[in-house]
Amino acid sequence: MPPQNASQETIVCYAPLMITTHGIWQGDNPLDYSLPLFILQLILVVLTTRILVFILKPFRQPRVISEILFYALTNVLKMIYISIFGYFGVNCVNEHVQGGVILGPSVMGRSSIFANAVFPLRSVMVLETMANIGLLYFLFLVGVEMDIAVIRRTGRKAIIIAFAGMILPFLIGISFSFLLHQRTQVVKQGTFILFLGVALSVTAFPVLARLLAELKLLNTEIGRIAMSSALVNDMCAWILLALAIALGENESVNLATLWVVLSSAGFIVFCIFVVRPLIFWVIQKTPEGESVSEFYICLILTGVMISGFITDAIGTHSVFGAFIFGLVIPNGPLGVTLIERLEDFVSGLLLPLFFAISGLKTSIGAIDGASTWGILALVIILACAGKIAGTLLVALLYQMPFYDGVALGLLMNSKGLVEMIILNVGKDQKVLDDKSFAIMVVVALVMTAIITPAVTIIYKPARRFAPYKRRTILKTKPDNDLRTLVCIHTPRNVPTIINLLEAANPTKKSPLCVYALHLVELTGRASAMLIVHNSRKSGRPAANRTQAQSDHIINAFESFEQNAEYVSVQPLTAISPYSTMHEDICSVAEDKRVAFLILPFHKQQTVDGGMEATNPAYRVINQNVLANSPCSVGILVDRGFGGNTRVAGNQISHNIAVVFIGGPDDREALAFAWRMASHPGSTLTVMRFVSGNDVQEPTSSTGRIENDPRVLTVVTDSDRQKQEDDEFINQFRTMIAHDDSIAYTEQVVNNGEETVAAIRSVDNVHDLFIVGRGQGLVSPLTAGLTDWSECPELGAIGDLLASSDFAATVSVLVVQQYVGSDLADFALSPDSPAENHHENFMNHTQR
Template sequence: MTTKSPGTKVLHQKAKGTERERGEGETEVSKERKGKKESESYDSSSSSITSDVSLLFKLLDQLVILKTMEATQQLVCQPVDAFNPLITTSFQVFCILVISHIFHLLLKPLGGPFAQLLAGVVVGPTLLSRINKVKDFFIQASSAKYYQFFSFICRMLFMFSIGLETDIPYLKRNIRALSIVAGGGSILACIFGGPLFWLLSMVFRVTHERFAFYLLILTVLANSASPIVIRMISESKFDTADLGRFALYCALINEMSCIAVFGALRSFTSFSRFGCAILVTLVTVALIILNKYLSYFFNKRNRKNRFVSNSEVFVILFLLTSLSLFAESIGYTAIASCFLLGLMFPRQGKTARTLLHKLTYAVNTFVLPVYFGYTGFQFDLSTVFDKLTLALTVLIILVSAGTKIVGTFAACHYLKIPWNEALILSFLLNLKGNFDLLLINSAPTPEMVWATDVHNLLLSVVVLNTLITGPVVAILLNTEESCAHYPTTLEILNPESELRMLACVYIPRHVSGHVSLISALGGCLSAPIKPYLVHLVELPKKRKSKLMYHQLKDGDQFSDEEEYGGNDVLEINDAVDSFTSETKILIQQSKLVSSFLTINEDLCNGAEDLRVSIIFLPFHKHQRIDGKMENSMEEIRSINQKVIRHAPCSVGIFVDRGQTGFQQPHGSPSVQNIATLFFGGPDDREALACSKRILMHSQISLTVIRFIPTTSSRHNSWINDSSHKDEEVIMAISNIGTENEIDNAFVETFYNRYVAHDKAGFVEKHVRDGLETVAALREISDMYSLFIVGKGRRGISPLTTGMSDWEECPELGLVGDLLASSEMNINGSILVIQRHQHSETDRGLLDV
């Protein structure tokens, strides 16, 4: 639609000269070939028909050889090129990666995209390419095609990767709010785009293709570059925060809307374009359907492998590339098609896992830095020094930023989003450099006489806008800690809000119990969950295999890290895939390879980055066939104890009883009975809060059993056990009274909301001491498949007096340890929960 930047402009001028020389050469060849044909035609009058056919085939062979040699020469090196353009392009990519890495280390708080754009500016005509020798090396006649090719491949891969990683349930739940915020700034930009279009039309004397010029101006003002927003948020570790995810999908909706509107308006300008748009849509839908069948076939074919083979990955990428080339060849961008292919790709199974494994590292490490760097490479600062160009550049940037800020603030005010979060959203949505840049660099038509003058202006606007806005966004994200706040306990979490959980497994035996918990917590559509499952693997001292990469079987291992875990990885993946196909609950899987001495620190750091509210840990014992508990891995016990002490959120230890214990409720024909034991204290309140999420499942019947001391002199017994000093006695009375009041209020609210509406059962048991508590527990030992109880921290209570005599596992607490012991002979599983101890008081009110 417009011409290239100053650097690529020189490339096209050189390319035109080369094409003119090649055209003259082709004319001479055609004349010579014509003379040969005339002479051969004259001689053929006296020859046989067979000789004519043989001569014709010889001429065709010579023509094919000439065309092939010509195409190869054009692709590899033009006669006017001083260097092979493939070498110069590769060296440019290398320079961008190295310089961007240096800038990223020096300017780490400002974010990666800023460093990569700056690296491209340094390599481009602004600095290094101003030197004649560097310019002659980087900017050549054939380099433009290579730059376009690299840009096309990068754009195709990262848009497919973005679609593959998109959280579809989150997008469905928040589509209204996301659309309002994404459209707020864009609508205001369209309103102010009219006067700006009139001004630029007068300045550049636009008389032809005015509608295309108007769409270009509106796209530059309204578009948000989703890849830059995603990169900025992920590097700031805000991709798991509510604000980060909200901004990410706002930018995605904004850009896809701009592409859809631009494509729709352009398709209605003529019948041929409308037909092409319909054709691209049909081909995209056909490939989406084909990918579903291919994914199912590849998963079934590689049932005994960890990943699908490289050839099968190539088939998926070949289809993606074919669709992209087809869409680009008929005049439409492939951004939306690639994103839709990734968005609709089946998430469960080995195919999706392999694609994520292959693409995530490559896209984040190479593709996006090169793409952002090439954006900066096209920018020439010298073109902005003109007074008129500088004034127009500043004006367009102010209009773009102003409309985004005002429109986003208005939308956030309507949705009651805090002003500080609205400010961050407005700046994030003002980042540019993807679809708008593609339109700016698209090939102009002869009617677009304004293209040469407008190109540098709009390119300067896009690059300078991102270079200015990027550091501002990075500073706001790093300083605004309140936006990163997340509930670290279930007690303060709204039961109908999203629950983020992290389940840890060491061996395949642990998977069934943890996916059963995930299934129980995700039984209600109105209470969404975000489950993560991490496979904890001990880091061995030596590699198990000495095979080099080329000696590995196709699709077996991709790196040394993939060797860790052995066949357990395959069994865990199969169990998770089976669970996902049955329940439609997508579990985000990962692997943590570390020494068992420090694996608890890595686990806690990962839980903090994922912003989960609870961590589920497996118990170090497992049940044998005869019902006895046996140690499986003693190291698990020490790890659990360390995680309980240092976890950034609540922790639950799950004691799985196997076939006799808690089973996956999804698809179960019978209703499972679950009991929550409430003795009082913060841990028991956290256990009751977890039960509120579980009771929403239709295949679960929950009963809350509250133990109450029967003694009338309850306060005196606590005082005698606490202290004999007056000051400490008064403090103990105050603490006990406050804790009891909180317990009573919490239980009363639970009763009014759930028990009174027949959603849960409630039983009170009056006991005098620990012996009666044990007897009461024995009475209900065979009635429930799962017992949920708090770890403790109840102080010295008469309810548990004497129960510490047989304590074996302190990490389970008094009641949990008793239930998990073999002496109780309980068939049900046990979930022991410890509430996170905050250093600061949680924000917000208690919503039960």
């Protein structure tokens, strides 16, 4: 029997001129030519990877799992194929060549014709070349996106955790290398030790970010520590990888190895002190607001290949040169342009080829025998335990909870592309043989796959949220700050939201605490994160368009904080899939003990005054938040409230109107408007609609309505709500009796038509309507309005005011009060409306 590392040699004939076909009508087979064959292979690779991603999506696994599974699966199918056809005497030599890739013969056809036609050996060189070009540019983009300054700003705890999480797995890798070396044909033991140690100790930063997003841990302390530690770990891994590559050709340190190290250091110095200043010069020559010229973009993309060629020539892998070249690209418009032009093409199309071509080097069949599988299980257990133990030790020293430390250790076990690169380089340099390579691939796959379920079981962040009572504006005491969470999709949402907050009249006794949450869709393009932003004191421009938008929003709110009195602002950025964005919003609201949450409406005003939908996903987010919010919610329909430019607080002038029909939502809406009315530049008109003599009271009809916990159709409940409405209005009228800036009117109506007519007759002098959503309230005064409602999430009155048919182009704030178990106690609670607003009323009357 030949040794395990022996490879079969096959002579392959290439036809250099057979690149493009003359067409099937000329009798040519397209698969005999390089270009159409490569296109077909690329289609199969990308489609197979995407299908695996779709299959694993319900299990909340990162995309790298699908990509690793892809080339692991091809080898499993290869073994099945060989076993079946070998049993029947079919010649499978071509398919069993070391590193052969069979894309599912058991799936796409039980015939060697498919394998020989679609993946012939002559195509391997083209595939591997394109795969390495994709890898080259991907590592360049990684360097462009990475900010070394972040490491300098990383806390001491994260740095110590990063090193502690590397040392123990590295030592375990060294021990494992001695055990595995006896069972393999590896010759370079010293370099073998280094490669295994690095592979086991590395943490994949992009994979970890995605896992944190899926687990909803990005806004937690453990998430921030894990992200910072992984970044430090990644940088250390690159340094160790460069050292391992330098030692790969020589078992001992000699003159050649020294030259490799010195040449690599010289290349780094050249990039820092020559290339980086040149790129700064290019940026300075570009006029502000304009993109970098195509000429310079082409030069930089050519520089990536030149860097790869230089580092490959001096004995370091080409990806090292591309990564360093990307690392010296300054953050700013140039980085934005490079990322936006390359990322989708490289990550989505070329990078899967790297995982596919890795299937040529992976032989799952090399893991033979019970003893080898026992070693594999032992490596997985020890590597995970080492990472967890090292991280847990430091976490306990910093007095972190035990389960937090265990969860952090599990998260630091994330593996991904960096480890695949390390293993492939080791395989290319004959440091790793088939068995050790296959074992490490399975280790990476299993360690990353178990993280999500393990952390879900161990770490329960929901338990950390302490209950709080002041979840509504009515429940907020006058001597406490009003905690408000505002959500922003684009910078266009910012001016109206800031004007609304300015008009909310923050005072010394009742300041305004604002959490500004920028909502960004999580796609496969970017690392997922939720970061508490500190001031960008460095003044450095953003690294990508999303960050540029986030910076614009942050700067606007920080300017609002500096210019307004008694306002504190904490900007946040949440990057999450739109389907689960509401979970992040509600989690932040719960964590920050927010009383009022403001969402932008999914439609925006057009030039002609109409309303058009910007993104249908925004509406779904709003609906999900309304259904799950831990506090009161307001949906803001933006029609230019306060204009697009901010004015001084003492110069603003707003005319606010409240439509009051009754119910907890309307009381909450009036409570917020009452606070706004205390502002010296605001006037408030409250229009209460009361039932006339000809009104027909609705009766409980359908079971669907009765089963809604918010529907107030039971007579006793309706009577109690009406009593609370009367008490609240009486308190309000008593306190505004001597205030000329607040007007109160009552209009008698008998049905929905009269209500609409009365609202339409209001003078076009108001710039903001505040109304309750009226969810669950069955009132004869709004009967029939919901039948024609275009946006039910706004309620009957809110939908009317926001529609294009409404004559006045006025902004609308639709309020829904938080529904808790103590809904019935609102009017009878110690924090009654009268007590809550007495202080504001006194300030208002004395202005």
